[in-house]
Amino acid sequence: MSAKRVLRHSVWICWKDLLEFSRSKLRLTMLVLMPLFMMGMVGFIFPSGSTISHQPVAIANLDTGQTTTLPSNASVTVSYGSIFLAQLETINNLTGMMDLSTAKDFDEIRYGIQDGKISGGIIIPSNFTREILSGRQGQIAVITDQSNPQISLMIQTTLSKTIESMGTQLAMQNLNSTYHIPLARTIAIIKPYDVEFKGVVPGEPNYFEFVAPGIISMVVMMSLMTGLPHAISYEKDMGTLDGMLVAPINRLSIILGKVMAQTVRGMVQGFIIFVLAVFLFGVVIHGSIPLVIGLILLTVFSFVGLGILITSFADKEETATMVMMTLMFPMMFMSGVFFPVQQMPWYMQDVSHLLPLTYASTALRKVVVLGAGISAVSTEIAILFGFGLVLLLVALPMFKTAMSR
């Protein structure tokens, strides 16, 4: 049986599958909607940066200030707390990151957080001015909502940045007024080091750029992993597979045809995500498009074996779907599609290194976001290829036996 014949038959089977698919309006709609929802959902619900806006925050200013009597016998009350607040408000009016309100004390802030009215609070203690005037640091307490770690973290970061820069400003003025150092030079005394963050490619990093390549690999994987066992065991249940098996065609043609049809589906969805990512979410593709397509096809190849294996094991469509779901969800969440692998504990990282999706999404991310060339992703390519080849070599004989049970 020549390779040409095998290919010809598989093309017909692929054509049949796609024709069948295209006749269902609902399925076609879903084909487009799925990536749209996926991208929209993932892109918008996850924090797209470390900035916050309009978070309700309550401030309790307990600072009593310090009254000093001047030689002229007039008494002056200094309150660094009030100065601090005024500054904070000025900055906040510019950025709009918080909706500020006032509170009496810690308890009121605590109740507010418990009621869900505010996301955090700031307390300026009563000895704030005294401490500063006596040459010590003024302590400011920031209260956060532990039930919402994401927002807590952001409020923490934003506030400490803001407070730090306010502190720097104050220090600069102090240096200037006390030691008569020109204002422009003060910064180098307070902060001798400065950092500038630079990427490999121009532009600010955004979460879409991180997540889009991962989602493309994931959708391609899902379409193969769910589509392939489903397509074959469904036909087995319906009895139509017998019609193919009873024809003088190679078993390889059947599986190849199905793989081709599923790949086309996966690629279409991947392409939709691509277009959405570029035009709707502002992702810039820095790498070469042919390499991106090549990587997606390689992803397909690496999952084909697994799909066929499940198909061969599962006697019924239901079993296939269950096996699939069990394998797919851990893969989705552990392969660094949504969260970076580096954030995981070491044992989870080890597991994630066993999953091909990890390499697929990493490679795609490197190419799309960082504009990496083929040599930069050669390790991933080798692993994906090896993974696919080994599984395919195991799966094909199993499929053949399964088909003549």
Place this chain on the structure above:
Amino acid sequence: MEDIAIKTDGLTKTFGDFVAVDHVTFDVKRGEIFGFLGPNGAGKSTTIRMLCTLSRPTEGTATVAGYDIVKEDSKVREHIGLVSEKMIMYNELTAKENLNLFGRMYDIPKDILQTRIDELLQFVHLEKWAGNRIGTFSTGMKQRINVIRAMVNQPEILFLDEPTLGLDPASTAEIREMIRKINAENGTTMILTTHMMVEADMLCRRIGIIDRGKTVALDTPANLKKIVSGTDTTILEFEIPNLGPTLIGAIGSLKCVGSIVQDDETHVKVHAKGDDCFDVLVDTIRREGGRIKTVRNLEPSLEDVFLHITGREVRDKVSDKVKAPRMEGPGHGWGRANERVRR
């Protein structure tokens, strides 16, 4: 040897401990319609699946169209067509697309395939429906397309696994007529499995009766019936208006009674042996208080043959499989009884 289409030798298939087909040996002659008769679960479909190369035999060999079903499976596939119990068609595709797709699997040149498809569609009078999706067809129409789909490669041997299962009486008659016509016009060898005795009787030149994986009889319908009529067994049908379980039990326990089947509320069919069996039966029924309205002496049917050989009815478990509502009319008289007594 030239006129043998299928030859099996000790064909066996086991699933774990369960022996589905147990050393089945038979020949099918070229051009004949061979019937495979037996209750569901008897091993008919499994045998067909092995012969179609869909399932590998655990033991034994078979040749189909002169090719070994294991060693030369792809050669076998070129020469056969399969009409399975489940229809092999894609609902979202049109009739023509379906036929075309399966034709392509046999590497039939495009133009030859097109004319053949048109001819086949004409043959079943569905040429006007060629462009309609199979999903919109009635079950009878679907089955007609399904049968011509199996013929798209002009097979030497056509396997028909329960081809009339679930069809209404009109479609059943139509399909049976089609089968006869295909056989007569093309000389296609056919293997037909069925649990409907009438169907086998009508269509098949020879019949193999299979029960629990074993062939228990194999001959022409006429000869099979002689198995029953040749013995001293008489088939009697009593009409007893006050028929009850005790009465049936009493008849059933008689020594001369081979088997007893209740057909409906008032009719009971008895296989009885011996010259004095009639007297004994009548005496027993009357002693038990039964009123005999009519008695008929029945000619043996294939059903009786099966009953005679296995002591069981073919109907066994059939109702589990047939999803369509029970049908009346010729060929469907099998589903009437709601109560059965066996020995």
